[in-house]
Amino acid sequence: MADEYLLTLSNICKQFPGVRALDNVQLKVRKGTVHGLMGENGAGKSTLMKCLIGIYTPDSGTIIFKDEKISVPNTHYALSKGISMIHQELNPIPQMSIAENIFLGRETRTWYGLVDMKKLNQRTKELLDRLNIKLDPNTRMAELSIANTQLIEIAKAVSYDSDLIVMDEPTSAITEAEVRTLFKIIRSLKEQGRSIIYITHKMDEVFAITDEITVFRDGMYISTDPTNTLTRNLLIQKMVGRELTEMFHKEPAKIGETVLEVRGLTGRKFKNVSFEVKRGEIFGVAGLMGAGRTELLEAVFGVTRLDSGEVFIDGKKHDIRSPADAIRLGLALLTEDRKLTGLFINAMVRDNMAIANMKSYLRGIFVDFRKITTDCEKMIDQLRIKTPSLKQIIKFLSGGNQQKVLISRWLLTEPGILILDEPTRGIDVGAKAEVHRLMTELTRQGKTIIMISSELPEILGMSDRIMVMHEGDKIGELSRAEATQEKILRLATGMSLAAV
């Protein structure tokens, strides 16, 4: 029986600083099948695939592919062995043609050493015809829609003639009709005896196309079952089935009047979203990656412009054109990606903390460093930030302490409403608990918190009310009492609540 497995991953572990991304996981893929890989955000699906194709090196574990134990040092090796992957992020070279993109690095040459464009276009044409993609090989990638770009990415993965193709959220950018095309391609690949690992959040797709489903949760292997033995509810239970083991420091605060209300907000990645939040409340915003949560709240904060919609603060309508406007109105935004949009990585702790509040530290035209130091020291005490000194360069601090510095930055501006986007991502358990305790304390001081989080236990544990988003729409709102992991996940994956 063993030889029917094309790929066997066993005991794979991968540790990142502060997080155990993969803890002894396994995955067995049969020859000529489509294998669904499911799990919440951060369950470890993408990490495992990156280990498989050589982007990461696993800390331990074995990979057996076509009955041979292999270790994969880089993606090139994976391709040569017959493993290719469609990545979640698309990375075409926009100035080159479809043919050039697909055969990048594998160009056919003429006898005198130049690239044989005629042959290249011909091979591409054959490939596209076979996949029923109606595009001219000569078209530049820049001219393609995102959906077509994704189709080309799929064609490229197929063109390697791999025995195993990993598809990580291949339908995130394409429409219904193209999904059907994709499924047709997948079925014909299956008939040729090739295997596919299919990662998706979309329930409809996973039940439509897969033969078996493996579920991961929190970096651990949960189960593998034939798809026809599963139901949606069963699958969701497996995905979230953990006990609420983490303790959340949540004490009810006095909930007051409405401080922020938005009506009909529409922007690039969200449409017609309305909600209101009250003083002393923690308002959770749940949803899958790409649901538009970050984009929505960044637009409220003035980072990007709204296409339409109104924002009211304390009952008064405001036009927030930039973060500077938002800060003046008492808003604060802890951004999702600490490194990308939060930290000044080469600057000291003090400057990182004081930058958003610089206007209050001016004496004449000079910066009053004594006042900054006093304030920063207060924050260091209050949030128990571990740093040798205020002048330490922030990149030498741990993730949890960096996060606390960023929270301090916003507390110094004395905001009334804090928007916290993934406030505990990538920090360790201890620091996490402290951030949660701080959130509770802030609400008791009469501040309001809007928290985006992809961790369901955190959303459930901390929020007074929860808004769930799905593909840019507000799809539901749950009170603390009625919210469960299952309900949130059903909403977040676009299913109705009726069947619960």
Place this chain on the structure above:
Amino acid sequence: MDRGTVENTKASKTSRHSSREFISNLLRKYGIFFIFLGMLIIASLLSPAFLTKINLINIVRQISIIGLIALGVTGVIVTGGIDLSSGSVLGLACVVAAAFSQMPTGSRVLYPAIAGNPVYVSIIAGCLVGMLAGSINGFLVAKTKIPPFIATLGMFSAARGAAMLFTAGRPISNLRDDYNFIGQGDIYGLPIPILILVIMAVVTHILYSRTKFGKYIYAIGGNEQAAYVSGINVTRYKSLIYVYAGFLAALGGIVVSSRIGSGQPGLGVGYEFDAITAAVIGGASLSAGGIGTIPGTIVGALIIGVLNNTLDLTNVSAYWQQIIKGAIIVGAVILDQQKHRGAK
């Protein structure tokens, strides 16, 4: 390793470790100052003429113009940009300033209507021209968001052309004495150009390190998106630094033209590269942004000055000097990158 990082390093630190760490820290932070010190020692061993008061003053006077430009260029580099136009802006500003200070009685007065003004009028006019050029750079970079390299490359060409146009390609000579005094005079034996450099270096150092403006340009260079989210008006501060750089280039133009007693449209060719070299040797990072200091840049300029001077004194040809300077700027950037790679 998350929580324990700080405590662990503290606990495992033996005294020998810490002294080694101390030295490596010292070298990383003040390395360029030690290199400068070493150069001074070598230079004085190579040539007895080096360590004389006249020679030393001469070195500083020679770098005063590059130094002035480099003060502004440092700020531009700190925001993550670059200014290729400073040499040309210097040329344009100096002919405008000189036109205001030309003796109205001479034979070839270029613009009689504005000639013969007292020196402060020339200074104001020259600096305004520099700031205008800088504000165009700033607008292009911050508002239209084209790469600073391209924006200032455009100004590099346009400002030089404007200078040529303004003077019909001829020098503006026969300037008033009060104008020439800037470049040629001294106070208690200290040449005025050096005095101007020292004053502007101190002012710029304070501006960059102790004002809101300074904090903001470092923040923008360090992480533009984070700066924006922190409520900083990125567009405003990014343009302002180019205006300031234009002002300093103009000041450099006034110094150099008054030193030779003539405003020439061809002055300052290639100075932008010397200024960038000084800033980069002094630790400003072309790759990282948010990094660079005025003391570093001044030492960088001094290193160039001492190097040129030593090579002069030891009769190395000017051609070799150019090759050596080229090697030094590349070497400085390699060192800089390794420094940052090590810390990431």
